[in-house]
Amino acid sequence: MNRQSIKVENLVKNFGKGDSLVEVINGASFEVNKGELVALIAPSGAGKTTLLMMIGCVEEPTSGTIWLGDEKVYENRWLTKETRKIRREKIGFIFQAHYLIPFLNILENVTLVPQTNGVSKKESEAFARELLDYFDIEDKAESMPSSLSGGQNQRAAIARALANKPQIILADEPTAALDLKRSVDVVKMLKKIALDQDVAIIMVTHDEAMLPLCDRILKIENKKVVSTEVPKKSHIL
């Protein structure tokens, strides 16, 4: 069975043209397997968000190849007109801020994308309640985001990212707004999701304490991506 979930070959991303050309990624090649939680680290401005957005079919690369699961989605151009559909069906996004929709309750936030994908109200709500239960916020289903704590909102946002049963989760500094204990909880949860649901997860982080909880580290170095081992777990984790 094919274990690879994300495969990137010779990816290039430039912004601008001529004198204002900025090369961000120049020949990145790497893979992430199903069930893997991979940290993506690099200094600010090195292209972490840009890389996630290309894998997530949001930002168009300059050239290269991207496979998501068995589907080649990009080879020097998008191979489908329906990048939005790929995004909705295959990918779950988690951001630093939770970006829950403020005028929808938690259950409505979590069921929005599956319902857009054609899943019935009944089925999407049943699965959303399972997810909220898994994240210990089932009693918040009818609450508005503004009445939840930061950690609860971030867990709701992770539930939302899982609601469309994605093969891939792209998380951009998901713990940046959380304290150490809540960050550890969130990252451990992501690892459990990767294992339980065979999802490939890339998590951008600036927090070195999170690295031992991941399976592997991808670093952007010299506009390319290199893979390294994680440091050993420290006693606080």
Ligand SMILES: Nc1ncnc2c1ncn2[C@@H]1O[C@H](COP(=O)(O)OP(=O)(O)O)[C@@H](O)[C@H]1O
């Ligand atoms: N839409 C854009 N137009 C021009 N330059 C951009 C755009 N988006 C990002 N960049 C540039 O690309 C580089 C990488 O940005 P980004 O991916 O946000 O880095 P990181 O997430 O690692 O901090 C930066 O130099 C940034 O200024």
Ligand SMILES: [Mg+2]
């Ligand atoms: Mg960024």
